[in-house]
Amino acid sequence: MAASQAIAEFIKALGKEKVLTDREDLLCYSYDATPDVPGALPEAVVMPENTAEVAQVIKIAGRYRVPVYPRGAGTNLSGGTVPVRGGIVLSLLKMNKILEIDADNLIAVVQPGVVNQALNDALAPYGVFYPPDPGSAATATMGGNVAECSGGLRGLKYGVTKDYVQGLEVVLADGTVVRLGGKTVKNVAGYDLVKLFVGSEGTLGIITEITVRLLPVPESRCSMLAVFADLEAAGNAVSDIIRHKVIPATLEILDKVTIRTVEDYLHIGLPVEAEAILLVETDGIKEVVEKEKEVLRRVLEKHGALVRIAAGEQERDQLWAGRRAALPALARVKPTTVLEDATVPRSQVTRMLAAIREIGQKYNVLIGNFGHAGDGNLHPTILTDARNEEEMERVHRAVEEIFKKALELGGTLSGEHGIGLAKKRFLPWQVGPEGLALMKKIKRALDPLNILNPGKFVDSADLDENGEKREGEGETGR
């Protein structure tokens, strides 16, 4: 069998200790943080230590047509790293060095296995930081962040991963190593392939080195909690803040279900009678923070909120610990947590919040809702039990209706989690058959043997020689 020959070659090339084949090991790499997606056991886990080893692995995989599933910490929420056709998991965790911190040029160069938080810890003494901060920052790797184009809490003011990646080293599907982009902010030497690889979910190449842009750490910040007796009022306040020309660093919402669950978990004094809370942080020089604080307070109170300004760093940290506990707290309530990231234009947040509440009632499923309200990126979280088939059927219908509503309001299926396996069948709803065909043409051009993360949102297996759809292999239609 091809795979066993390939495994022998991986061992020959990398050494036995970098190729795992024990069933217990394989099991650990057969799933990721995503619930409710089908997976399969990989045939081996390969752990290269440098770019040359990655290139060797890819060349061997190509020769034997072995699927390659690249993986960082496996924290992703779209099934992006789950193997579906056997093959190998390519773990980048051994490539975990920070290669360069160039504070003068506001640049850092890292290997893909570096953890997001570890980078920021290393940057702190230089007074600079890497802004994208996914909820999983403490464990997620930079390679995974780039492959999924992670967002996070600071997206409203600071943008997301793609806004900070300036250069990449990538091993292509034929084992060729390319270096794309570089250290300059301005760079228009041909197609912007850096941005094509950011968010490509491991389907176009293996990212082996990342050059990111940094920013000076803001000298001051201020957090506040706004308590609302009405969900819509909270949604309206979000739009009104931006209308007052204030762009907070973070602007997060937690609904009643989430507030109660977090309070029950952490006992930090959250207002359990509230219908919603907004957590807002502004940062910058002291004078800006003072000024924006007053504008924020005024706007929030205008919409009926009780506003509490965090008195010191300790109270601030407690507030944000509460926000970061939203997902783990919700996940404790029921065995299965289906977390979505439907995203709408900011002005539609109120309508989306109301729609999600109604959809929960309609399908009689328990939905906790929280997320990055400032950029319209909500995380409706359905608390359920995968063993209850009847309920799961209702969950699936509720999720579909949430996606349809987000698209109807001018939004997207996914703000920051990616498509992967979990949302594969919904993608044509958003990008149309033409958009999907275009993505598949690119996939096929770069990975003609379809060995890189096959079976995911863009799978060229069903395209003929001309990149056209094969007869009888239709996509899920609109």
Place this chain on the structure above:
Amino acid sequence: MAASQAIAEFIKALGKEKVLTDREDLLCYSYDATPDVPGALPEAVVMPENTAEVAQVIKIAGRYRVPVYPRGAGTNLSGGTVPVRGGIVLSLLKMNKILEIDADNLIAVVQPGVVNQALNDALAPYGVFYPPDPGSAATATMGGNVAECSGGLRGLKYGVTKDYVQGLEVVLADGTVVRLGGKTVKNVAGYDLVKLFVGSEGTLGIITEITVRLLPVPESRCSMLAVFADLEAAGNAVSDIIRHKVIPATLEILDKVTIRTVEDYLHIGLPVEAEAILLVETDGIKEVVEKEKEVLRRVLEKHGALVRIAAGEQERDQLWAGRRAALPALARVKPTTVLEDATVPRSQVTRMLAAIREIGQKYNVLIGNFGHAGDGNLHPTILTDARNEEEMERVHRAVEEIFKKALELGGTLSGEHGIGLAKKRFLPWQVGPEGLALMKKIKRALDPLNILNPGKFVDSADLDENGEKREGEGETGR
């Protein structure tokens, strides 16, 4: 002949008034703002009024294998819009409507023929603006800005075109219309094709609608002029400003040749004895501007500058008029102006400035140097005469050496002008044969008939069926 049949079809589809074939008209579309690049007369100029007409044109062009050269205002500086194999020029100037201003979501939607400055004029009453501001903002179109990924004076703090384009409607090479991206900042539904089309220089599709992100207009600003008796000191001050955690909105340099030429042209009292000046502007809320102004003054003076703060809006406008006159003023000196945009990491600006001066002396050519020092994006401008063959030979060798030096210092061939025709042969120096092969694979996948802007930096004509290089059609090697 295929072209004449195609022209008959264009006329049938769009009407005679939208298809120009008179020699006088064709002549006007046979060149753009780039000096010293070969061009050819197009066989027709086609001026569609809407997306459906663009799609019709592209389908006809595909049927007859007619090259299509898309064009906005023709202000580009890399030969990007110059026809090289006959065919048609596709002018997007009739598609010049602003379709939507959505201030609540900080979004505008425009057709490609809208002029950059016209968009900002229309946005002004809403208190928002579109940050990218190429030197040609008063005439360049948004379609051209997107196709070339224009930069400009505000790049240091605000970034460039790709940082602001969130959605596109594109007519593909087969006439299919796709809508990519959308109104949300966070959006990870498949490959980020929006960013692939930004900067693709008309080689992958025709951009027919653009959704851009806007920002609130800063409430206050302050400009200053720093006069240096030493070029290196000016370069060092640039790095030191960022080291003090101040990121000015603009940070421009003019060298002695440029200062004298501008003063000779405008008589605005520039210091003609200076070796260099820096023009710096900070913006934001009043308190930020006050604070940053003092930091800037201190740092600039530390490096030996005489600093003059612009007293009011009139003095400010005069300073920036001086900067914007740099290119037209230099262009008056000699018949031919070869303007480059080699870009280096900020910390290398001093070395690059010195290198350019030495290269000018070595080849005995007159170089005025100015540009966006803050993001390392310099505009060495060689003043020459295309009719003087011997001098042009020295100009070409000087340009080559400037490119080599920029790459050696970790920079790029082009910060904001693009590759087009003018830098086609240098591109492999930067991206390597692997990088160029990758770009060509994408080109071939999206435009298999090679009808979109053929002959430019990525020309799939020399690839075989598998996207591999044909025998004997080597690229310029490293």
